[in-house]
Amino acid sequence: MITTPFVDDATVDNDEAALSVSRRDVLKMAGAAGGALGLSALLAASPVAPLVEACGMAKDTILLPAPTTQPITPKDFTPLKDRVSGISWKQLSQHVGLYEGYVKKLNASNAALQAGKATDMRTLQHKHSYALNGALLHDWYFSNLGEDQPNMGTLMRRLVMRDFGSHEQYFADMTNVGKSMRGWVVTGLSLLDNRVYNYGLDAHDGGTPLWFHPLVVLDVYEHAYMIDFGTNKGDYLTVFGNAIRWDVVETRVKQALALRKALNA
Numbered sequence: 001m002i003t004t005p006f007v008d009d010a011t012v013d014n015d016e017a018a019l020s021v022s023r024r025d026v027l028k029m030a031g032a033a034g035g036a037l038g039l040s041a042l043l044a045a046s047p048v049a050p051l052v053e054a055c056g057m058a059k060d061t062i063l064l065p066a067p068t069t070q071p072i073t074p075k076d077f078t079p080l081k082d083r084v085s086g087i088s089w090k091q092l093s094q095h096v097g098l099y100e101g102y103v104k105k106l107n108a109s110n111a112a113l114q115a116g117k118a119t120d121m122r123t124l125q126h127k128h129s130y131a132l133n134g135a136l137l138h139d140w141y142f143s144n145l146g147e148d149q150p151n152m153g154t155l156m157r158r159l160v161m162r163d164f165g166s167h168e169q170y171f172a173d174m175t176n177v178g179k180s181m182r183g184w185v186v187t188g189l190s191l192l193d194n195r196v197y198n199y200g201l202d203a204h205d206g207g208t209p210l211w212f213h214p215l216v217v218l219d220v221y222e223h224a225y226m227i228d229f230g231t232n233k234g235d236y237l238t239v240f241g242n243a244i245r246w247d248v249v250e251t252r253v254k255q256a257l258a259l260r261k262a263l264n265a
């Protein structure tokens with residue numbers, strides 16, 4: 001049984017004010033989205049700047065950031081040690097090692113693409129998308145794991161209640177998707193219809209939907225839970241549901257709402 005108490009509505013004076021996001025917020029949150037992975041410049045360069053322009057900002061106010069030329073540095077997740085109830089550091093540390101491997105592979109494929117000398121472009125493209133998504137998905141997974149904020153934030157609560165009816169139904173759907181897939185469950189806000197879905201991915205680059213913003217990322221590969229749970233995937237899903245950092249998720253909700261507003265979707 002996953003128990004995730006909601007925060008009291010009274011803790012937020014004005015929900016509508018919380019939903020209102022300015023263009024400056026778009027840029028600010030875009031910068032924060034890449035985090036220590038070093039992808040903030042890439043994010044600001046590709047999807048966000050055109051959106052800001054589309055919503056009316058003058059072209060000459062937008063400074064194009066310089067392309068990132070340095071290798072991307074893996075985020076340090078050692079602070080997760082002893083901060084996730086039910087998942088051991090032995091389990092997590094080996095998993096973090098896999099994430100660091102994906103960042104290395106991403107740097108290698110980026111270098112190969114920039115060199116422009118691929119002899120097998122198809123293989124290189126597959127390796128690149130697999131490594132890129134592997135690095136990002138693991139970053140988002142570890143980043144939304146911990147005990148810092150056990151209460152679902154107001155905005156996420158409103159989305160869950162609107163699109164799932166209750167947090168129990170939301171977690172039941174997440175569990176069903178998680179048991180059915182081999183790779184990932186990603187709770188995301190669709191920028192097509194503004195609804196929240198639990199998307200299932202069989203691999204980093206398999207069944208990966210586009211045009212949504214990730215809110216909660218759950219790794220359901222066997223390597224994510226075998227050390228602590230053996231083949232008991234259900235118990236792992238329950239532990240994860242009780243170990244989500246809802247403060248991180250709430251920030252992602254604000255990012256998603258900013259993108260939706262900029263898109264005028």
Ligand SMILES: [Fe+2]
Nearest residue numbers: 138219221224
């Ligand atoms: Fe993983």
